[in-house]
Amino acid sequence: xxxxxxxxxxxxxxxxxxxxxxxxxxxxxxxxxxxxxxxxxxxxxxxxxxxxxxxxxxxxxxxxxxxxxxxxxxxxxxxxxxxxxxxxxxxxxxxxxxxxxxxxxxxxxxxxxxxxxxxxxxxxxxxxxxxxxxxxxxxxxxxxxxxxxxxxxxxxxxxxxxxxxxxxxxxxxxxxxxxxxxxxxxxxxxxxxxxxxxxxxxxxxxxxxxxxxxxxxxxxxxxxxxxxxxxxxxxxxxxxxxxxxxxxxxxxxxxxxxxxxxxxxxxxxxxxxxxxxxxxxxxxxxxxxxxxxxxxxxxxxxxxxxxxxxxxxxxxxxxxxxxxxxxxxxxxxxxxxxxxxxxxxxxxxxxxxxxxxxxxxxxxxxxxxxxxxxxxxxxxxxxxxxxxxxxxxxxxxxxxxxxxxxxxxxxxxxxxxxxxxxxxxxxxxxxxxxxxxxxxxxxxxxxxxxxxxxxxxxxxxxxxxxxxxxxxxxxxxxxxxxxxxxxxxxxxxxxxxxxxxxxxxxxxxxxxxxxxxxxxxxxxxxxxxxxxxxxxxxxxxxxxxxxxxxxxxxxxxxxxxxxxxxxxxxxxxxxxxxxxxxxxxxxxxxxx
Amino acid sequence: xxxxxxxxxxxxxxxxxxxxxxxxxxxxxxxxxxxxxxxxxxxxxxxxxxxxxxxxxxxxxxxxxxxxxxxxxxxxxxxxxxxxxxxxxxxxxxxxxxxxxxxxxxxxxxxxxxxxxxxxxxxxxxxxxxxxxxxxxxxxxxxxxxxxxxxxxxxxxxxxxxx
Numbered sequence: 014x015x016x017x018x019x020x021x022x023x024x025x026x027x028x029x030x031x032x033x034x035x036x037x038x039x040x041x042x043x044x045x046x047x048x049x050x051x052x053x054x055x056x057x058x059x060x061x062x063x064x065x066x067x068x069x070x071x072x073x074x075x076x077x078x079x080x081x082x083x084x085x086x087x088x089x090x091x092x093x094x095x096x097x098x099x100x101x102x103x104x105x106x107x108x109x110x111x112x113x114x115x116x117x118x119x120x121x122x123x124x125x126x127x128x129x130x131x132x133x134x135x136x137x138x139x140x141x142x143x144x145x146x147x148x149x150x151x152x153x154x155x156x157x158x159x160x161x162x163x164x165x166x167x168x169x170x171x172x173x174x175x176x177x178x179x180x181x182x183x184x185x186x187x188x189x190x191x192x193x194x195x196x197x198x199x200x201x202x203x204x205x206x207x208x209x210x211x212x213x214x215x216x217x218x219x220x221x222x223x224x225x226x227x228x229x230x231x232x233x234x235x236x237x238x239x240x241x242x243x244x245x246x247x248x249x250x251x252x253x254x255x256x257x258x259x260x261x262x263x264x265x266x267x268x269x270x271x272x273x274x275x276x277x278x279x280x281x282x283x284x285x286x287x288x289x290x291x292x293x294x295x296x297x298x299x300x301x302x303x304x305x306x307x308x309x310x311x312x313x314x315x316x317x318x319x320x321x322x323x324x325x326x327x328x329x330x331x332x333x334x335x336x337x338x339x340x341x342x343x344x345x346x347x348x349x350x351x352x353x354x355x356x357x358x359x360x361x362x363x364x365x366x367x368x369x370x371x372x373x374x375x376x377x378x379x380x381x382x383x384x385x386x387x388x389x390x391x392x393x394x395x396x397x398x399x400x401x402x403x404x405x406x407x408x409x410x411x412x413x414x415x416x417x418x419x420x421x422x423x424x425x426x427x428x429x430x431x432x433x434x435x436x437x438x439x440x441x442x443x444x445x446x447x448x449x450x451x452x453x454x455x456x457x458x459x460x461x462x463x464x465x466x467x468x469x470x471x472x473x474x475x476x477x478x479x480x481x482x483x484x485x486x487x488x489x490x491x492x493x494x495x496x497x498x499x500x501x502x503x504x505x506x507x508x509x510x511x512x513x514x515x516x517x518x519x520x521x522x523x524x525x526x527x528x529x530x531x532x533x534x535x536x537x538x539x540x541x542x543x544x545x546x547x548x549x550x551x552x553x554x555x556x557x558x559x560x561x562x563x564x565x566x567x568x569x570x571x572x573x574x575x576x577x578x579x580x581x582x583x584x585x586x587x588x589x590x591x592x593x594x595x596x597x598x599x600x601x602x603x604x605x
Numbered sequence: 606x607x608x609x610x611x612x613x614x615x616x617x618x619x620x621x622x623x624x625x626x627x628x629x630x631x632x633x634x635x636x637x638x639x640x641x642x643x644x645x646x647x648x649x650x651x652x653x654x655x656x657x658x659x660x661x662x663x664x665x666x667x668x669x670x671x672x673x674x675x676x677x678x679x680x681x682x683x684x685x686x687x688x689x690x691x692x693x694x695x696x697x698x699x700x701x702x703x704x705x706x707x708x709x710x711x712x713x714x715x716x717x718x719x720x721x722x723x724x725x726x727x728x729x730x731x732x733x734x735x736x737x738x739x740x741x742x743x744x745x746x747x748x749x750x751x752x753x754x755x756x757x758x759x760x761x762x763x764x765x766x767x768x
Contacts, residue, residue: 148619153630157673160619177673212768213615213676337667340660 033203035164035195036061040069042171045205048099049073050464052083056103057143058130061195075493078485080107082457084114089461091123092444093419095250097178103130105143113451115185116154120448122248124183126174133193134162147189156184164194164201172206181216182335183248217334220351220359228330228347229363235304236375238264244271245309245333245353252440254357262371265383267295269310271447274437288316289584290429293391294383296590299324306330309353311338322589332356391582392433393596401550403502403574407434410500413557419462419471423455423479426508429580431474453482460486463495472498478507478527487540490567498560499569504576512579537569546571608662609758611766612651613677616642620674633665637755652757677766685761692736695749698725702747713739
């Protein structure tokens with residue numbers, strides 16, 4: 014074996030003597046790993062494991078209604094806590110149903126361990142009942158995966174899976190376990206490895222000191238600096254260090270969709286989100302900056318716009334734990350590979366050593382320029398509307414919840430409106446599928462969040478198209494009394510698709526109108542929940558207060574919003590940050 | 606530009622498909638790929654020939670290094686190195702052509718390793734270009750089949766690619 018467990022006793026010395034079956038090992042390993050909750054759905058290939066789970070009763074198992082719900086819920090749990098999310102599904106369709114959730118977690122670098130049942134080893138490859146090549150199917154959308162062929166390898170493999178999932182740039186790891194490996198009649202001595210070392214995997218532990226010093230010097234010399242931060246700051250628990258550094262320098266900061274909340278969004282130094290639906294001030298600052306520092310962000314195409322127009326005047330510093338993110342799409346001048354938190358702390362230390370100060374005059378002029386851009390009021394919308402504007406709904410949500418909320422989202426216009434109009438002041442509060450853009454993510458993710466934080470207010474903002482993709486999870490919410498609030502921005506359309514069709518297909522709304530919608534109020538009620546519907550702006554706040562007042566109930570609030578509203582600003586395909594489309598009510602003259 | 610990448614990978618069942626899958630998923634070129642276990646039975650050595658501009662090759666190397674099964678990677682093209690490829694060629698060798706073919710075998714320092722009344726199998730090892738030249742030199746219509754290993758390579762000097 015190339016990778017031996019480090020010498021030493023198991024964390025629980027009594028375990029060293031235990032004779033366990035593969036099924037029992039699976040459960041015991043999860044317990045030893047500190048796992049409290051597993052999201053799953055039983056089936057033939059995992060029945061031995063479920064039986065072991067039943068007998069131990071130390072792990073809380075949440076029975077979802079579809080395996081996609083299991084992987085999204087484990088993902089939401091991981092995003093809200095920073096712990097590794099765990100799900101357990103059977104072979105074949107159980108595994109394939111989980112794949113969307115695995116790919117979602119992979120694109121957003123979420124630590125997750127997915128245990129999948131597999132047909133017994135002697136029949137692998139024979140097209141057995143509920144057989145699928147799970148390792149093959151998931152290979153392109155996992156950080157790593159394993160097929161465990163011998164019960165002797167099980168404990169070490171699970172240990173490796175957790176280590177890989179949570180270290181370095183996190184990601185989902187699949188462990189495929191054939192049924193005979195979990196045979197209750199074959200028992201072996203069990204010892205959970207305390208530590209694991211993989212000779213082929215050693216994520217960076219610290220950033221290079223010389224590079225960090227160079228970066229700080231460039232930052233101090235900058236005339237028009239901008240911080241551009243992403244999901245890596247949230248994942249790397251670096252929000253505090255980031256906030257200290259940004260405040261100390263007094264520089265403007267913008268964030269990607271995935272990084273929102275790492276720096277307090279209500280703070281005056283925060284420019285709003287950047288990118289395709291970012292604010293005017295954030296995108297213009299990107300276009301004019303002479304020194305960009307990207308932290309835990311990956312220069313995604315939704316952020317950069319056309320690469321040729323990206324930050325044309327800037328020297329770029331990039332901090333990321335994953336070397337393959339650096340200079341992948343945009344050439345970087347000062348690369349720093351390392352965990353974001355330690356690099357930021359090192360930067361603060363270097364800043365103190367150098368004792369240097371930013372160029373105050375230049376900074377004052379830069380802020381004056383930014384304030385001018387802010388004056389454009391790029392998020393303006395019609396506040397006098399007699400129909401509920403989606404932006405107004407999000408603002409009301411913020412008001413009613415005092416900004417203290419875990420908010421999950423589905424994908425589309427409502428997601429962008431939430432990102433623009435709900436300022437999060439803490440990390441891990443804004444939970445959405447950014448990379449993969451998975452409709453159906455919001456509700457099961459909210460289950461994971463609510464289970465992780467039973468007493469916290471949790472809401473899912475969604476659209477009538479997205480919510481139907483995992484609507485069955487309302488039954489799970491009932492079974493476990495999860496008091497989630499669904500805020501449905503119901504415009505009858507796949508709003509973002511409709512918007513693109515309006516802009517780029519001469520308003521030919523091909524199949525973006527969702528005809529024959531259910532009566533959501535009665536639908537929620539049929540699942541045993543509270544359903545509410547609001548159609549008028551002046552009734553919205555009271556309805557939301559009523560919904561959030563029901564602290565122990567799942568409430569489905571169907572908010573009828575303006576079907577014609579579009580998300581602005583928008584950077585259209587092939588355009589740069591300085592070429593935004595602004596809300597149509599604004600004349601070009603006001604811009605100048 | 607052409608690059609020859611040499612890798613030590615875990616000798617595990619999924620390793621090859623992870624590497625091949627990475628190239629197809631990200632749209633990188635593979636010109637050739639050879640793999641076999643090393644003197645250390647838990648490790649396989651893989652030699653992969655790819656091409657692309659500097660940015661693409663840099664990204665290929667980073668992505669390969671990121672794979673859990675890749676233990677070590679070296680871009681042989683970055684330094685002095687030796688490449689060898691082996692080829693087996695089955696030739697139509699009837700009486701009239703035998704002398705000419707044997708002359709070619711001599712010139713290229715190849716070997717005839719199988720003979721029938723009407724055919725030769727020729728073994729030839731060398732740089733890929735030499736193998737190309739041999740194929741070109743064989744008179745038209747005499748090649749029955751060609752099998753090539755793809756290049757393998759090793760750096761010059763005392764330093765080795767080891768764990």
